[in-house]
Amino acid sequence: MAEEQKEAKPKKRMTATKAAATIGPMVKEFITGTLQARAEGKQKLAYTFIVCHHEEIFRALDVIPIWTENFAGVCGAKRDAERFLQRAESLGLSRSLCTYALCGIGFDQWREELGQMPPDAPWGGMARPDFMISSGQILCDPRSKWYQASQQFMPDVPIYNIDLPYPLFQRNQDHRDVWEYYHKYIVKQLRGLVSFIEEQTKKKMDYDRLRELVDLSDRTWNLIEETYDLRKAVPCPMGTGDAMNTMVPINFMMATQKAYDFFLDLKKELEEKIAKGEGEVEDEKYRLMWGGGLPAWYALNDFNYFNSKGASFPVETTYRMVAPLHQMDLPETKDPIEHLAWRWLGYWTFWYDRAKKRPDSEPDVERLINRIEEYKIDGVVMHEAFSCRTWHVGLIWQLHHLAKIYKPIPLYVVGKDGRKEKVYRELPSLILESDIIDMTSYSELDTRNKIDAFIETLESVRMNKAA
């Protein structure tokens, strides 16, 4: 089988910040740490997904989370996912399913078949869990199905599912009219998770400790927001390429002092860079927004390619899974579980009120518009990863809707009567097409050809504006 073959090692991506450069070793340390914990057997390990607002519960009960999406991303970034994808395919699973899930399932099956890690597993491999916490949330379907598939190879490993809904946007309805029902339900779900983990770990939840951890997370949320806001500076001191590294503490290390300290350091570094006028790009010509889509992890060098054309990415919607808490107007509570549930609802409904103020706007589009204006954006780039169905259907819609309701670029054209007329057009956009970790869907030549053409488009828009 070709699965023994590893892809050529990718060329290392250059980071703009020192902080982002520390992330690779940090992830490696985290993964090897889970393997060590597995060997020592003192702490329980659990498979789970990011963006579930449950890290505090894990950490308060001394459970080590194994972020299965992260491991798949690591395999992708190391260009070593193909053999696990092929293994999942040989189990009868289609390549058009979520390739993170396929990679994880292929890896699990292989590890369980061998009774040890697959040969040359990236960074030592993904440790066998004691239990798996899935999530039946609106975000994506593999979050509830992936672990069910993996359980076929680990029948002794139990799954606990937490359901995390939020009220969908309705222009004529105030989401606060119904969110208490949602809150009650989510609190019940999270308390169920606490009971399940208590049973698995034979420990009782220390609610004072949980409260401290929730407070630490809240402070980290606000700090991240303050740090990322610094990227509004011209030239931009840190781009999306780096943010695809700094997403690690946001998504995998929340409720730890290490994550908080990381952002303290990053904030300081960005402030220093701004004071010196240092940008991600030496001569910043264009400011782009990564408007969504998970990145092609094996092709992060494309961000360097954009940079080489004078394009910087001051902002992205991907992985910025925090919002300023002081702007959320959440009900006060001393119960940390209740607060987690409110924070969850506050995050997902964050753009609802603003979207209602703009005719025809929608929360996701409103977020794009706000970012475009706050970060002085010249163009939007999105990545349509074929295997991430839930996100990417929405992405194309967002882009179309954005073009429909938001036309910020003034242009002068010759009107019907031969006179000069001022018209407004939408922001240029580029859709890159490939996948998160399936390299067979990617062509560097075609991608860079598209990037070149996009840069020429930006240039031509700028010349038009100048004219």
Added chain:
Amino acid sequence: MTKVVILNQGVIASVIGPTGPEQRRLANKVMEEALNKASLSFSQITYIVSTGYGRINVPFSDKQFTEITCHAKGIIHLFPKARTVIDIGGQDVKGIKIDGSGKILDFVMNDKCAAGSGRFIEVIADTLGVSLDRVGELSLRSRSPAKISNICTIWAQQEVASSLAEGVAVEDLLAGVHQSLAERIVRMVSRLKVEPSVIVTGGGGMNRGLIKALSEQLGQAILVPEAPLLTGALGAALMGKEIVEKARKSHTVLETRERILEEIEVL
């Protein structure tokens, strides 16, 4: 294909040659041919712009632009009222939205799948034993275009072969293939909100059957340049001319490569 356009006040020579794996050598060869045709020496060429997928493999080019920019430039020169350009090439299809000065407003590309490009027709024509230059005319004789349901070139090839064996007329199969390709192209360019005038360029522009299918599905009249294979090269030449004129106005000395056409050894 590798194309060359030499421009002065107007086009003074143009050549269309093959491409293939030896891009660098062929670029030299086609350039030599164009110079001979124009009775010029290489040193008389002021500025050279290359475009297309092989643009970085032209050893003597002074500047490179993508084919998106060059097609837009070439088309607006030929059709001042053009607003939407559809380039149907052998490797890919592109849709380009332009303004009155030929500046790009937006673009889309299909570069993932042969079924959305001219290659689709080439493969089917080969299966049916029809030469490429006859495909368009032949398909116009169809009274009942066949429905090609497969979207993969290889499977569509098998579908066409089996329909042929069942007695479906060649012209109906070709008309069906054109409709199938036109559907895919229209789906893609619809993202751009197509506006008239619509111009089709590239090899697809030479296929009247495909143009008819596209025009029907877009609900728009389609214009085609006299030499649709050359618009990208023409645009590149026009870009070069603009650069030279701008430099002259600002008294800037342009940096150019040495004008040597060398035989490059291909391993």
